[in-house]
Amino acid sequence: MTYLLYPPLILPCPCGWRNHILAPPSSTATTMNPVQRRGLSGSVQPGQDFVGRSRSRSVRCMANPRRVKMVAKQIQRELSDMLLTDKVLQFAVLPEASLGADRYLSSLTTISDVEVSSDLQVVKVYVSVFGDERGKEVAMAGLKSKAKYVRSVLGRRMKLRLTPEIRFIEDESFERGSRVIAILDKIKNEKSLENQNGELSDSSAHDDDNWDDVDPDEGIIYVD
Structure with a gap:
């Protein structure tokens, strides 16, 4: 053997x-x-096993976790800068900017977080859009349509041999947090108003009790 x-x-x-x-x-x-x-003596070709089948090779690629975090932070910085300086991305997020609208309105769209896969092949970009529902839909659709453009620009800026795939995801955590805070404030105001009404009713009842022993005709002079 x-x-x-x-x-x-x-x-x-x-x-x-x-x-x-x-x-x-x-x-x-x-x-x-x-x-x-005996049957395959001298017949094995490079890239094949002993029975003539092609040998498949797999890549075991796991980047250093510290390196992954550094890449994620750099990508977040670059994307945040692109939202403020890149007109192509600004027009995608805010189409009205191409018609003369204030381009700084693009600051309503921010990069809240970036997650990079352990093999540095996929990047999930979480985007927070502050505005009405239509504005959010337009901004997210514009970003997703420019994913390939963003990928190419990042490749030039960061000088990566293989630029990862960019996936834009709407981040609703800030909006949910704002709604929760608004609900808590509403409950707090309602309780405060109830306490104030209770104090007013107690003081009114106490004032009525003070008049029980008072003669309503006291101090009045009647003339026949």
Whole structure:
């Protein structure tokens, strides 16, 4: 019984940050029996196993978590700057800006958070849009339509070998938080108003009790 080993192949990782090992998915050692050895002697081609099948290799790519966080922060900074300076992105978020509207209205759209996958292949961009429902729909649709453009600009700015895929997601956490705060304020105001009404009613009842022992004719002079 003969054991032949496939040495691991070191190639640049598609993520562009480091080198990773490319290896067969099942095992690095393959067994060939005597019949296979006689029948395939000298016929094994590069990139094939002992029975003539192509060897598939898989990439094990896991970037350093610290590196992932650094990339996420840099992407958030670049996207925030693009919302303020890039006219293509501004017109996508606020179409009225192309007609002469104040371009600084794009500040109503902010990047609240950025999540990068562990293999640096996908970026989820959470966007907060402050405005009416129509404005939110237009802004999100414009951002999603410019995802490829944003990806290419980020690649030039950050000089990445492989720029990750950009996915824009609406972040509703701020809006939900604002609604919760408004509800709590409303409940607080209602309780305060009830307490004030209770104090007024108690003071009125106390004033009525003080007049029980008072003669209504006291101090009045009647003339016949």
